[in-house]
Amino acid sequence: MANVHQFEVVVVGAGGAGLMAGLYASRGAKTAVISKLYPTRSHTGAAQGGISAALGNYEEDKPEWHTYDTVKGSDYLGDQDAIEFMTNEAIDAVLELEHMGLPFDRTPEGKISQRPFGGHTNNETGKPVRRAAHAADRTGHMILQTLYQQCLKNKVNFFDEYQVLDFLITEGGKTAGVVAVELATGELHTFHAKAVIIATGGHGRIFEVTSNAYAYTGDGAAVLLRHGLPLEDMEFFQFHPTGIYKLGILITEGVRGEGGVLINGNGERFMPKYAPSVKDLASRDVVSRAIYTEIRAGHGVNGKNYVYLDVRPEAVNQYAATDGRTNPDGSPYTITGEQVLAKLPDIIDFCRVYLGVDPLTQLMPIQPTAHYTMGGIPTNKYGEVVIDSKNTPFPGLYAAGECACVSVHGANRLGTNSLLDLVVFGKHAGLKAAEYAKQAEYHNLPVDAEAGARSQFEALRNGSGKENAFTISTEMKKVMFEEVGIYRTGTIMESALDKILELKERFRHIHVTDTGKIFNTELLNAWELGNMLDVAELVTVCALNRTESRGGHSREDYPERDDHNWLKHTLAWKENGKVRIDYKPVVITKYQPKARVY
Amino acid sequence: MQVTLKIFRYNPEADKKFHYVTYTLEAEETDRILDLLEYVKGYHDGTLSFRRSCAHGVCGSDAMRINGRNMLACKVLVRDVGTTITVEPLLGLKVAKDLIVDMEPFFDNYKKVLPYFINDSPLPADGRERLQSPEQRARFDDTTKCILCAACTTSCPSYWASDDYLGPAALVAAHRFIYDSRDEAAAERMHIISETNGLARCHTIFNCTMACPRDIQITKAIGELKMTSLTGKLD
Numbered sequence: 001m002a003n004v005h006q007f008e009v010v011v012v013g014a015g016g017a018g019l020m021a022g023l024y025a026s027r028g029a030k031t032a033v034i035s036k037l038y039p040t041r042s043h044t045g046a047a048q049g050g051i052s053a054a055l056g057n058y059e060e061d062k063p064e065w066h067t068y069d070t071v072k073g074s075d076y077l078g079d080q081d082a083i084e085f086m087t088n089e090a091i092d093a094v095l096e097l098e099h100m101g102l103p104f105d106r107t108p109e110g111k112i113s114q115r116p117f118g119g120h121t122n123n124e125t126g127k128p129v130r131r132a133a134h135a136a137d138r139t140g141h142m143i144l145q146t147l148y149q150q151c152l153k154n155k156v157n158f159f160d161e162y163q164v165l166d167f168l169i170t171e172g173g174k175t176a177g178v179v180a181v182e183l184a185t186g187e188l189h190t191f192h193a194k195a196v197i198i199a200t201g202g203h204g205r206i207f208e209v210t211s212n213a214y215a216y217t218g219d220g221a222a223v224l225l226r227h228g229l230p231l232e233d234m235e236f237f238q239f240h241p242t243g244i245y246k247l248g249i250l251i252t253e254g255v256r257g258e259g260g261v262l263i264n265g266n267g268e269r270f271m272p273k274y275a276p277s278v279k280d281l282a283s284r285d286v287v288s289r290a291i292y293t294e295i296r297a298g299h300g301v302n303g304k305n306y307v308y309l310d311v312r313p314e315a316v317n318q319y320a321a322t323d324g325r326t327n328p329d330g331s332p333y334t335i336t337g338e339q340v341l342a343k344l345p346d347i348i349d350f351c352r353v354y355l356g357v358d359p360l361t362q363l364m365p366i367q368p369t370a371h372y373t374m375g376g377i378p379t380n381k382y383g384e385v386v387i388d389s390k391n392t393p394f395p396g397l398y399a400a401g402e403c404a405c406v407s408v409h410g411a412n413r414l415g416t417n418s419l420l421d422l423v424v425f426g427k428h429a430g431l432k433a434a435e436y437a438k439q440a441e442y443h444n445l446p447v448d449a450e451a452g453a454r455s456q457f458e459a460l461r462n463g464s465g466k467e468n469a470f471t472i473s474t475e476m477k478k479v480m481f482e483e484v485g486i487y488r489t490g491t492i493m494e495s496a497l498d499k500i501l502e503l504k505e506r507f508r509h510i511h512v513t514d515t516g517k518i519f520n521t522e523l524l525n526a527w528e529l530g531n532m533l534d535v536a537e538l539v540t541v542c543a544l545n546r547t548e549s550r551g552g553h554s555r556e557d558y559p560e561r562d563d564h565n566w567l568k569h570t571l572a573w574k575e576n577g578k579v580r581i582d583y584k585p586v587v588i589t590k591y592q593p594k595a596r597v598y
Numbered sequence: 599m600q601v602t603l604k605i606f607r608y609n610p611e612a613d614k615k616f617h618y619v620t621y622t623l624e625a626e627e628t629d630r631i632l633d634l635l636e637y638v639k640g641y642h643d644g645t646l647s648f649r650r651s652c653a654h655g656v657c658g659s660d661a662m663r664i665n666g667r668n669m670l671a672c673k674v675l676v677r678d679v680g681t682t683i684t685v686e687p688l689l690g691l692k693v694a695k696d697l698i699v700d701m702e703p704f705f706d707n708y709k710k711v712l713p714y715f716i717n718d719s720p721l722p723a724d725g726r727e728r729l730q731s732p733e734q735r736a737r738f739d740d741t742t743k744c745i746l747c748a749a750c751t752t753s754c755p756s757y758w759a760s761d762d763y764l765g766p767a768a769l770v771a772a773h774r775f776i777y778d779s780r781d782e783a784a785a786e787r788m789h790i791i792s793e794t795n796g797l798a799r800c801h802t803i804f805n806c807t808m809a810c811p812r813d814i815q816i817t818k819a820i821g822e823l824k825m826t827s828l829t830g831k832l833d
Contacts, residue, residue: 037659038659038701038705040658041651041652042657043651043657045657046656095725098728099721100715101780101781103735103739103742103778104727106731108732110730110732111729112727141656145742146715152709152713153714213651213652247654249653346656349655350655353655353675354628468641469640471640473640512644513645514645516612516695518695519647519694519696521647522639522647
C-alpha cells in the first residue's frame with residue numbers, strides 16, 4: 001500500500017456541509033477534506049433563494065414560528081427535537097456566515113435582507129413572513145465560496161478530485177477510514193482515520209428531469225448501504241415546482257417570493273384554488289401537485305406538460321394589488337423591472353440563455369423538477385450516524401447535509417432549510433467528530449484495505465460489454481421520473497421496480513472501454529451509475545411499502561395521510577440481495593399532527 | 599439537425615501528440631454543447647474525458663474553447679454557435695487528458711491574493727451582523743459572481759506569455775475583498791497585486807471580459823484596482 005495517509009478526521013465531500021464540517025473539525029483534530037470535485041464546483045453553489053433564520057430584520061419573526069412551519073412543511077414526519085435544535089441555531093448560524101464575510105444583500109439600515117418563501121409564515125396572522133436571508137438569487141454560491149475561502153484561511157487540508165470508493169470498518173464494527181481514487185493519476189489512496197464524516201450530497205440524478213448536478217449520484221449513501229448500514233425515509237424526494245421546461249434547471253421559489261405567480265395554459269392563476277391563504281407560496285409538494293393536477297386536467301400550455309411562471313412587473317403588481325400585499329411599512333407592494341433584474345439576475349440569465357425568453361416581458365415555461373433528497377443516512381442532531389430503530393450510534397461515523405436524514409425535513413423540505421441544515425449540522429458533525437477523535441485510538445486497517453475498491457473497479461472493467469451504461473442510465477432516469485415521481489401508484493411502481501432490477505442485472509454486463517489511469521471518467525461514471533441503481537431500487541421499494549400519502553410521497557391508491565399506521569420513519573437495509581425494512585418513531589414534542597392546509 | 603463536432607483529443611498514456619476527432623451527430627438547436635459531449639462519450643467513445651457538474655453555468659467545471667472562444671460547454675447552445683463546432687481545452691494550462699487541463703496553477707494564483715474575508719476587530723457587541731449599506735454592498739457585487747472557471751485567465755495573452763502573472767481571476771478575487779467595506783486587509787492585498795506579476799501585466803485587452811460566462815466586467819474591475827494602486831484611494 002503505497003499511498004496511506006493518516007488523519008484523525010476525514011470529511012468526504014466539500015459542499016456546504018463538508019466545508020463546514022472540515023472547518024470545525026480542523027480546529028480540534030488533524031482533518032482532511034476529500035472531494036471528487038474541486039470544492040467550489042459542489043452543488044451547494046447552485047442553491048438560489050436564501051437561507052432561513054428568524055432574524056426579524058423587516059418584521060416580527062421567531063424561531064418558534066420557524067419550528068412550526070418546518071414541522072408543518074414536513075407533514076409531521078420531521079423529528080421535532082431536531083427541528084427545534086436547528087431553528088434555534090439558525091440565527092447564530094446566519095450571523096456567523098455574515099461574520100465570515102458572506103455578502104448578503106442589505107436592508108436600508110444595513111442589516112441582512114430577507115425575502116418571503118414558500119411555507120414561511122407569521123403563525124399568528126398566517127401571512128407570509130420575510131425569513132429567507134439572501135444574496136440575490138445566488139445565496140448558495142456565496143455560502144460555498146465563503147466557506148471554501150474560510151477553509152483556505154484556516155489551512156484546512158484538501159484532497160481535490162479524489163473519489164471515495166469505500167468505507168473501512170474494523171471487524172468489531174468501528175470506523176477505520178476510507179479508500180479513494182485520485183482522479184488525475186488513477187492511484188488508490190487509503191485514508192486511515194479515527195472518524196469519518198460523510199457529506200456527499202443527494203441523488204437527484206436518478207430522475208430524468210432534475211435541477212441536480214451530474215455529481216449527485218448518492219455515493220455516500222450507496223457506499224454505506226453496501227456495508228450493511230440502513231438508510232432512512234428514502235421514499236421521500238422533493239420535486240420542486242418550478243424547473244425550466246425539459247431541462248429541469250431550477251427557478252427559485254424566490255421568484256414567487258418577489259410576487260411571481262403560476263399561470264395555466266388557459267391564462268388562469270390557479271394556486272388560489274389549492275392554497276387559498278398563501279396561494280403561490282404554499283409548500284413545494286403542494287405546488288408541484290397542483291401543477292400536475294392542472295396538466296392532467298388538460299390545462300397545460302398547448303396541451304403539453306408545462307405551465308407558466310409570470311414575473312413580469314405589471315402582472316406582479318396587479319396580482320399584489322388583488323392579494324392586498326403590502327411592504328413592511330404598510331404601503332402597497334410594487335416592483336419594477338429593474339428591481340426584478342437586481343433581485344433575480346441569474347434566473348433572468350438562465351431564461352434568456354436556455355429558453356430565449358425574457359422574464360421581464362414574457363412568461364417562463366416551467367415544470368416540476370426532481371430537486372432534493374429528504375431521506376438518507378440516518379443521524380441524530382449531532383451528526384452521529386445511527387443504525388437501528390433505537391438510534392444506536394456507529395462509532396466514529398458521521399453524516400451531514402443532503403446525504404443525511406436527521407430528520408429535519410421529514411416528508412417535505414421547506415425552501416431555504418437545506419442551506420440552514422448543512423451549515424448547522426455540518427458544524428455539529430465536525431465538532432462531534434473532532435471530540436470523538438481526541439479520545440479514540442486509530443483502529444487497525446484491514447490487511448488489504450484497497451481490496452473492496454479494487455474489486456468494484458475490476459467488475460466494471462471485466463463485463464462482457466453487451467450492455468451500454470449510457471442506455472441503462474437513460475432508462476433508469478426515465479422510469480424513476482415517470483413512475484416513481486410526483487404521483488405514485490402501487491401497480492405502476494411494481495413494474496418500475498421490475499425495470500430497475502432488470503437494469504441492475506444488465507448493468508453487470510457493461511464494459512468500461514477506457515483502460516487508462518489518468519482521468520478515467522468513464523470508469524467513474526460507471527461506478528456512479530452503480531450507486532444510482534442501488535439507491536433507485538431502495539427509493540422504489542420504500543415508496544411501494546408506504547401505503548399512505550404524506551408530503552412529497554403521493555400515492556394515488558392511498559391518497560390520505562395515515563397517522564395511525566404511518567407516523568413513523570422507514571429504515572431500509574440491503575441484506576443478501578433483498579431490501580429489509582424496519583421503522584422508528586417520529587419525535588413529537590410540541591406539535592401534534594393535524595390537517596395540513598396552506 | 600446534423601452537427602459536426604470536432605474534438606481535441608489527447609491521451610498522455612497512449613498518444614505522442616494531440617489530434618482531432620470529428621463526430622457527426624443528430625442534435626437540436628437547443629442542445630447544450632455539454633449534451634453533445636455527453637452523447638459522444640455515451641455512444642461513440644467512452645474514453646472522451648471532460649469535467650462537468652451543475653450543467654447550467656454556476657459550478658465552473660466545463661470551461662473550454664468552443665469555436666476558438668472560451669465558454670462553458672453547459673451554457674452555450676447549438677443555436678448560439680452553429681452546426682460546425684470545434685471543441686478544445688483551455689489555453690495556457692497543461693492538458694491532462696482531452697478537454698481536461700491541470701487547474702492547479704490557476705488555483706495557486708487565486709490563493710496568493712488572500713481570497714478570504716479578513717477582519718480582526720471585535721464583532722458588534724450585540725453579536726449581530728456587521729452593518730453595510732446597500733450602496734457599500736453594491737460596490738463589489740460584480741466580482742462576487744466569480745465561479746473560478748478560469749475562462750478569463752486562460753483567454754489572457756499576458757497569461758499565455760507568462761504563467762507567473764496572477765491573471766484576471768485572481769485579481770477579481772482581490773477586488774471582491776478590497777472594496778468590501780467590512781474587510782480590513784485591502785492594503786495587504788494591494789501590495790500583493792501591485793508586484794510585477796500583478797496589475798502591471800494587464801494590458802487592457804478585454805479578452806477576459808469577453809470570456810466571462812458570468813458577465814463580470816473584469817477589465818473594469820482591474821482598472822479600478824489600478825486606480826487604487828495609483829491614488830491609494832478605495833472609492
